[in-house]
Amino acid sequence: KQEVTQIPAALSVPEGENLVLNCSFTDSAIYNLQWFRQDPGKGLTSLLLIQSSQREQTSGRLNASLDKSSGRSTLYIAASQPGDSATYLCAVPNRGGSQGNLIFGKGTKLSVKP
Amino acid sequence: KAGVTQTPRYLIKTRGQQVTLSCSPISGHRSVSWYQQTPGQGLQFLFEYFSETQRNKGNFPGRFSGRQFSNSRSEMNVSTLELGDSALYLCASETLPGQGNEQYFGPGTRLTVT
Numbered sequence: 001k002q003e004v005t006q007i008p009a010a011l012s013v014p015e016g017e018n019l020v021l022n023c024s025f026t027d028s029a030i031y032n033l034q035w036f037r038q039d040p041g042k043g044l045t046s047l048l049l050i051q052s053s054q055r056e057q058t059s060g061r062l063n064a065s066l067d068k069s070s071g072r073s074t075l076y077i078a079a080s081q082p083g084d085s086a087t088y089l090c091a092v093p094n095r096g097g098s099q100g101n102l103i104f105g106k107g108t109k110l111s112v113k114p
Numbered sequence: 115k116a117g118v119t120q121t122p123r124y125l126i127k128t129r130g131q132q133v134t135l136s137c138s139p140i141s142g143h144r145s146v147s148w149y150q151q152t153p154g155q156g157l158q159f160l161f162e163y164f165s166e167t168q169r170n171k172g173n174f175p176g177r178f179s180g181r182q183f184s185n186s187r188s189e190m191n192v193s194t195l196e197l198g199d200s201a202l203y204l205c206a207s208e209t210l211p212g213q214g215n216e217q218y219f220g221p222g223t224r225l226t227v228t
Contacts, residue, residue, distance in 0.1 A: 036219070041222075043221040043222045044219040049216045089157070094159075101172070102206075102217065
């Protein structure tokens, strides 16, 4: 059974720092991995989707990497800003490959202090 | 292009009642999935619909049901509400299931059961 773990559960950094969020999964036979952002009480915003054949994806100050063999993904945020404060979640599809059945980590709650 | 919309945004119900939530996917998206988010369990997959057919179902009791209409709009119903059903219910849409596409989430419906 696929399990997704995110460490740390919470992170507080001063503005301007570069930071890394971690995501690990137990079954390396994933179709892809998706990173989301969630603001309090709101829905999920898709940040990056990495296909299993890719190693990295970049969007602005965000860079996500994927290492299937080790069951890990990282989300790198450069030059963090207070507006980056949110909960970040990673998710992988269920083994059947159906994108409709995403398995989520519990998330990392990020706080960027001005 | 309008995003995923969910109605209502907030609901307060009493134990034993039933509730219906609605989700309209992004135009052109034919797959809709539902998730429940609680502080204790995180995000859990409820079910996925494509072409008016349920493709996948999560591990939830039969009180949770759903359907999809010919215009891809979806509803989920929870009967005989329990206090533990209080949660944020999120729906997500994608163009086609099983294609490795991104999932796009709506803002959610916050259900409170008293």
